Amino acid sequence: MNSQNKRKSKKNSVRQIWFSVVFLVLGFIFAFSYKTLGINNQQDNYQPLAYLREEQYREELLRLQERNKELYEELDEKMREVMDIEHSFMHEEDRHTKLIEEAEQLRLLLGLVPAHGEGVKVTLKDADYDPLTQNPNDYIVHESHVLRVVNELKIAGAEGIAINGQRLTSNSSIKCTGPVITVDGKTFPEPFVIEAVGSQEVLQSSLQLRGGVLDSLEQDHIVVLVEEKEVILPALREG
Known part of the structure; x- marks a missing residue:
C-alpha cells in the first residue's frame, strides 16, 4: 500500500516536471513569436514612412531642378539683354x-579752329632778274603760282592751309596785285609762305x-623752298 502510494506520488512529480518543461517551452515559443511579430510590424510600419519620405525628397529635388532650369533660362535672357x-x-x-x-574736320576746313601738327612749309620768292633786259612779270610770283601749290596741297589731303598766316577756307580768294597778293581781302608782300598741316611724306x-608743281614753278623762274616742320595754323582772322 505504501509502495503504491509512493509510486503514484513519484509519477505525479515526474508529470508535473514535464508539464513545467512543456509550459516553459511553450512560453518561450510564444514570447519569441510575439517579439518577432512585433519587430516585423514595426518594420512594416517603418517601410511606408521611409518610402513616403523618399518620395517627398524626390519630388522636392525635381522641383528644385525645374526651378534651377527656369533661373538659368532667365539669367541667359538677361545676359542677352545686357549684351x-x-x-x-x-x-x-x-x-x-x-x-x-x-565736326572737327569741318571746323578745320572752315578755319574756325587752330590746326597744328606735322606738315610742310613752302616759300615762294621772286627770282633775280635784270629789269633792263628782262620782263619782270616772268620772274615774280603770281596768284597762279600760289594757287598751284595750294591746290596740290589740298589734293594731297592737307588738313589746313595758311598763306603768310592768313588761314584759308574752301571759299578763299587769292588775287595778284602787282608785286603783292591779296588773300580774302588782306594784302601780303613777297615772299609768300604757304604752310599746311598733314602727312609730311604725302605732302612732300x-x-x-x-x-x-615744283618743276613748273622752276620753269617759271620762281624760287621755291620746301621744308618739313611742325606747323601751327591760327584760326580764321576776323575783319
Missing part, C-alpha cells in the same frame, strides 16, 4: 565719335612729282 544694350551703346558711341571727328611727295 544687346552694350552693343547698342558701342554703336551709339562709335556714331557719336564719328560725328565729333567729322605730291609737290615733288616729276613734271608736277
Whole structure:
C-alpha cells in the first residue's frame, strides 16, 4: 500500500516536471513569436514612412531642378539683354565719335579752329632778274603760282592751309596785285609762305612729282623752298 502510494506520488512529480518543461517551452515559443511579430510590424510600419519620405525628397529635388532650369533660362535672357544694350551703346558711341571727328574736320576746313601738327612749309620768292633786259612779270610770283601749290596741297589731303598766316577756307580768294597778293581781302608782300598741316611724306611727295608743281614753278623762274616742320595754323582772322 505504501509502495503504491509512493509510486503514484513519484509519477505525479515526474508529470508535473514535464508539464513545467512543456509550459516553459511553450512560453518561450510564444514570447519569441510575439517579439518577432512585433519587430516585423514595426518594420512594416517603418517601410511606408521611409518610402513616403523618399518620395517627398524626390519630388522636392525635381522641383528644385525645374526651378534651377527656369533661373538659368532667365539669367541667359538677361545676359542677352545686357549684351544687346552694350552693343547698342558701342554703336551709339562709335556714331557719336564719328560725328565729333567729322565736326572737327569741318571746323578745320572752315578755319574756325587752330590746326597744328606735322606738315610742310613752302616759300615762294621772286627770282633775280635784270629789269633792263628782262620782263619782270616772268620772274615774280603770281596768284597762279600760289594757287598751284595750294591746290596740290589740298589734293594731297592737307588738313589746313595758311598763306603768310592768313588761314584759308574752301571759299578763299587769292588775287595778284602787282608785286603783292591779296588773300580774302588782306594784302601780303613777297615772299609768300604757304604752310599746311598733314602727312609730311604725302605732302612732300605730291609737290615733288616729276613734271608736277615744283618743276613748273622752276620753269617759271620762281624760287621755291620746301621744308618739313611742325606747323601751327591760327584760326580764321576776323575783319
